[in-house]
Structures are given as structure tokens and as C-alpha cells.
Amino acid sequence: MSSYPAGGPPQRTPQTTTLRQRLADLRGPAVQPRPLDARALAALAANPGCGRRALLDGAGVDKTALAQALGSPAPFGQSQFAIVRGNSFEAKVKGDGGAELLRLVHERLGAGAEPPGPAVPVPDLTAAGPEGRAARTALALREATAAGTWTLLDHPMLALEVAGTPAYLEPDAVVVHPDGRWTVVEIKSFPMIDGSADAAKVGAAARQAAVYVLALERTAEKLPGSTVGQQVVLVCPKDFSNLPTAALVDVRRERAVTRRQLERLTRVEELAAALPEGTCFDPARPVEELTEAVSAVTAAYAPECLAACELAFHCRERARDADEVTALGRSLRGELGGLTTVESALAAASGAGCAEDPIAAALHQAARLRAEALTLVPARTSPEAASCPC
Structure with a gap:
């Protein structure tokens, strides 16, 4: 009697075999794949736009070892x-x-x-x-x-x-x-x-x-x-x-x-195919090579990643270096629309943004109202204002 459930063992197609070989090359020839668990899959669902995590998890890369090799270890996991x-x-x-x-x-x-x-x-x-x-x-x-x-x-x-x-x-x-x-x-x-x-x-x-x-x-x-x-x-x-x-x-x-x-994870093959030839995430590789390999895959960092991903500290550092507004939170990123950097958001607030952009105009208006409110604070706290019965 077969030990497999109804339907038999999973069938391997030539495409599946090719993908497995490609993912093995990304891990490194001597590195065993790290199996996906429910926590990892749930974290993927919490940040569906992160191609970096989708590829690394799909390839079975040990992100804890990778983060340590990159010099950005994360205190991740339960005590x-x-x-x-x-x-x-x-x-x-x-x-x-x-x-x-x-x-x-x-x-x-x-x-x-x-x-x-x-x-x-x-x-x-x-x-x-x-x-x-x-x-x-x-x-x-x-x-x-x-x-x-x-x-x-x-x-x-x-x-x-x-x-x-x-x-x-x-x-x-x-x-x-x-x-x-x-x-x-x-x-x-x-x-x-x-x-x-x-x-x-x-x-x-x-x-x-x-x-x-x-x-x-x-x-x-x-x-x-x-x-x-x-x-x-x-x-x-x-x-x-x-x-x-x-x-x-x-x-x-x-x-x-x-x-x-999980349906989007079928894109792992596309993400892997878009990488430069010879890209490898083996933690034994030199730091410069690993940094270049990780940077070749797009990420979608958000502060919530700090509680769910081993590479969060590395991605946060890169997001800050790139002046990305995602480092300040997903909600802020969604409100700023096409203003993807902190510099562009500050420029819009100062009035240097495009007047036809409603988000830039709203940001400038908010900055103006804030400045007016701050100028009223000393007047309200003066001795005369304090003695006013109103």
C-alpha cells in the first residue's frame, strides 16, 4: 500500500527541476535549504510586496546566517x-x-x-x-x-x-x-x-x-x-x-x-531569472559579494519587519541610506503617494513641489498651518494671555 495520500506523490516537471537547481545555486552548492514554516509564510503574507523575502524564503536561504554575515544580526525569535x-x-x-x-x-x-x-x-x-x-x-x-x-x-x-x-x-x-x-x-x-x-x-x-x-x-x-x-x-x-x-x-x-x-511566490522563478549570473547568498561568501547580491533583489522595508524578519536591520539601514519614506512606516508611505523619499516630501512641504500635485499641495498646506500654529504658542503663554479670563 502506498504511503502517499490520495493523488500520489507530487509530480516533478522539467520546469520544477530547473527551478530547484536555480534556487540551489542561489543558496550555495553546499548549503542545505531552510524549510519554510508557518511563521515564515505568515510573515510573507504580512508584507506581500517584498521580493527580497519572497526569493530568499523560496530558495530556502538561512536569513539568520545571512544577516550575521552582512554584519546586521537581528535579535529575532522567542526567549x-x-x-x-x-x-x-x-x-x-x-x-x-x-x-x-x-x-x-x-x-x-x-x-x-x-x-x-x-x-x-x-x-x-x-x-x-x-x-x-x-x-x-x-x-x-x-x-x-x-x-x-x-x-x-x-x-x-x-x-x-x-x-x-x-x-x-x-x-x-x-x-x-x-x-x-x-x-x-x-x-x-x-x-x-x-x-x-x-x-x-x-x-x-x-x-x-x-x-x-x-x-x-x-x-x-x-x-x-x-x-x-x-x-x-x-x-x-x-x-x-x-x-x-x-x-x-x-x-x-x-x-x-x-x-x-503564495500564488505570487510562483514569481520566484522570475525574480531568480532577473538576477545577475553567478548571484549567490551563501553566508560563507565575502561581505561585499553578499551585500551586492542582496541589493540586487528589491525589498519593501517597513518598521513592522523588525518583529518578523531576520534581515530587518540590514534592510532598515539600506532604506535610511536611500532616504526612503518607507522607513517611517507603511501608512505614511501610502499617504505620500509619489513622494518616495524624505527629501522630496520636505521639499513639497516647503512649497518647492509641483503645485499641480494634490499630495504636494496638501503637504505644503499642512506645513504652513503648523508653522502658523507654532507662532501662536508664545502669545498664548505670555503673562497677559495667562491673566485673560477667556
Whole structure:
């Protein structure tokens, strides 16, 4: 019996083989590809216009090593304390066969269904390598859906094709409902106080969960009778305790954005073809050569990159050197329209910009009003103004 899920193993075309060879040349002949994970794919969705990240992630380049080689290492990732705390909380949530986790899922999404029993199946998903684990997960999902019973999949392995190569993703849990629905469960260690959590952290969790939903949908396409829920269950500590609580997060928007970005990753071949011959991102190369190679790929830096990308410090330095307004934030960049540099924005504010440009005119008007407001400050703070009853 084949160990592959329905549809068989992914087929390799000559174009795919050529692209893989090209990406291997970009990494370096002796450098193993760094596999994409859900965090990386979610970060891509958060900054879809960055060709630099799309190419480097698509090629499997180790951006942490690359940033260190460029002299701009980023303190990126979770602290060891946060990792230990997160693992401890996840173990607590999944304890006793996942009884508490399934209770929370039933409480949020199980309306009309029988509550999970005391002995819910938790299939063994161990197998050789990520490809074997993904096939074993697909088989477990098929069996659970056919059985029509509550089933908990602990750390399943899902496959999602990205730029012609499979990316293997591992959500915290997937719950199979008796009606054939599949629900992604994300377990985070940040607190949920009075029923709500930090919006930025919830947004990051939603983007990450959306990647899992996409991968799960690819599996569901091959298994009739199964559906993937567009709401994920986010489990966090309640208030200031270590007791778990849950909330539903609708990830339809994040899923749509992520899907569009993954479709754009087919442009990796175009981005690679546009690079000069011999371009390589091997961290062992000289700094000057690496700097030139990285600069050959367009980037879309924004301050938000500092929390999501290992190359953020390098890109920020280059954006500042180029006087780009993107270094000040995406919202400001969007408001300034065709004024792409700080110098051009200051020139427009001083009145040197094109009078026919509505953005330049508005910027000049704002600068004029600000200057007038500043001239009124001393008058309002004078002794006479202070004694005025008005």
C-alpha cells in the first residue's frame, strides 16, 4: 500500500527541476535549504510586496546566517523562558487525553453535537520524515472523518506546496468533529484578560493559523465529505492564571491574503531569472559579494519587519541610506503617494513641489498651518494671555 495520500506523490516537471537547481545555486552548492514554516509564510503574507523575502524564503536561504554575515544580526525569535512557558502551558491544555482542549472546542463550536466522550481517539502520527508524517496525518484525517467521531490530532504534519516545493507545517492541534469538520487549534501562552488578548499578538496568531487552514484545505480536497472551518480556536491562559480559556478567531481575511501571496511566490522563478549570473547568498561568501547580491533583489522595508524578519536591520539601514519614506512606516508611505523619499516630501512641504500635485499641495498646506500654529504658542503663554479670563 502506498504511503502517499490520495493523488500520489507530487509530480516533478522539467520546469520544477530547473527551478530547484536555480534556487540551489542561489543558496550555495553546499548549503542545505531552510524549510519554510508557518511563521515564515505568515510573515510573507504580512508584507506581500517584498521580493527580497519572497526569493530568499523560496530558495530556502538561512536569513539568520545571512544577516550575521552582512554584519546586521537581528535579535529575532522567542526567549528560552517564553518557549519553556509555552511548552508547559500546551502540555497542560493537552493533558488527560486532551479532555480540556476538546471541551473548549465543543463549547465554542460544538453546538448541536454530542460532547466528546471520556476516551476520544488520539491517533499516533509518528512516521519516518516529514513526508511520511504528512501521509500518516492524511490517513488519520480520512479515518476520523469516516468514523464520524470526535478525534484529536496532536501536532499533525501538513504539506503545502510553495513555489513548486512542499513546505511541511505542524499546527498545535487539529480537531475532527462528528459532522466531518476539521478545526485548527492554536495554543499560545500570552494571556486573555476579560475575554480579549493583545490585538497584535492575536493578529500574528491568526496569520499563522491561516497558513494551517490553507494546508488543511489542500488535504480536504482529496477527502470527500470533509470541510475545513474558517474559524480557528485560540487557546490562551485566562486572566493572570494558568487555566486555559478559548476564543474563536475568524481567519477568512488572513487566509485570502496568504493564498494570494503564495500564488505570487510562483514569481520566484522570475525574480531568480532577473538576477545577475553567478548571484549567490551563501553566508560563507565575502561581505561585499553578499551585500551586492542582496541589493540586487528589491525589498519593501517597513518598521513592522523588525518583529518578523531576520534581515530587518540590514534592510532598515539600506532604506535610511536611500532616504526612503518607507522607513517611517507603511501608512505614511501610502499617504505620500509619489513622494518616495524624505527629501522630496520636505521639499513639497516647503512649497518647492509641483503645485499641480494634490499630495504636494496638501503637504505644503499642512506645513504652513503648523508653522502658523507654532507662532501662536508664545502669545498664548505670555503673562497677559495667562491673566485673560477667556
